[in-house]
Amino acid sequence: MIVKSRAIVISALKYGDSSLIVKLFTEQSGMRSYMLKGVRASRKAKLRSGYFQPLTLLDIVARHKDKGTLEALTEARLLAHFQSIPFQPAKTAVAMFIAEILSQSLREEESNIPLFNFLSEAVIWLDSHDKIANFHLSFLLQLTRFLGFYPHDQNPHLPFFDLVEGDFTDSAENTVIPEDLIGVFRAFLGTDFEGSSQIYMTKTERRELLNLVVMYFKLHLQGFQNPRSLLVLNEVFN
Template sequence: MVVATKAIVFSAIKYSEADLIVSCFTEVAGIKSYLLRNILKSKKGKLKASYFQPLTQLEIIAEHKNKGTLEYIKEAKVFQPYQTLHTDIIKSGLVMFLSEMLRNCIREEEANTELYGFLENSLLWLDQNDEVANFHIFFLLQLSMYLGFYPDATNIEAKYFNIMEGNFQAVNTNNYCLEGQQIENFKNFFTVDFEFINKIKLSKNERQNLLELVLSYYSFHVQGYQKPKSLAVLNQLFS
């Protein structure tokens, strides 16, 4: 079946001498993996390796056999050209980290237009704005909503956050209840949107500790979660 769809590149891995295996989150079919033959050598083909940098937004025409095998892209063009995402060192570090997290968390081969729209708009915001130190924390919190485990903030004024249950509570009921400045910083991200995340003032250590909290939360709620290898690079960029 030939489909035309928007797609966001999650990863591109070299296969053999001149091929790439590319993982994309497509608007019409969720996660799809494609084999791009000879793309690293051919200069005359319709596909260019530069199209498949992490988190690039594309329009593709692809052949989907839907048999669990690698699919085939017939045509591709950049849908939303980025101005800074792959050239700014901080943003490129965020791209590396977020693409790894997205590969880790999104595996469904089915359409999810709301999630796709969230990713599309979030990446454009990241590309177009300069103050992005808090972006990844807010992004991951919002992403959890689309993945089905957004924390219950009904009792957000309570002292403890139960990282396993995903709620705020007044009483410490188990070893998964956390308190202190880390939790107070976390609460600030529930009452803003992208336009105001730069108003949340955090020291480098506070931001790093808060990211560790969010990743710990993901580890409880994402099946098969793996700690991102790019985390060390991200922490260096923000240190």
């Protein structure tokens, strides 16, 4: 079946001397993996290896057999030309971190247009804004809406947030976001990327809250592991 779709690059793995295995989140078919034979062998290749950097937005044409094997990508063109993500180390680190989060979180091979729109808008925001120190925290919390475990906020006045139950609480029996971080955590809920960029945090608060939000993902997504890029990201913003 020939499929035409918008897509977001999640990862690209070198295969052999000249090929790539790429993972894309597509608007029409969800998460898919493709074999790109010979794409690294020649600058004249029909598909350019430079198109497959984390979070690159593409228009693709593909052949899907839907048999659980690697699919075939026949055409790809850039949907957006990044102005800053590939050239600013902090943004590159954020892109790698987000791509790794998505690689672990998104598994369904089916269309989810609202999620695709959220992801593409987030990538464009990251590329076009300068105040990005809180972007990854805002992104993770907004992503949980689509994954089914967005924090409940019926009792936002309570002093802790229970990571297991996903709700504010007055008890610290389970793993919680503590009182000294609950104010900044609460500030992220219900706000967008622009609003989150105005939240003041110390470097220590940002690092500790990020580690707790990653733990929140681990508690609610089976098989989720600490992203390898987490350490790099913490170092960048310290």
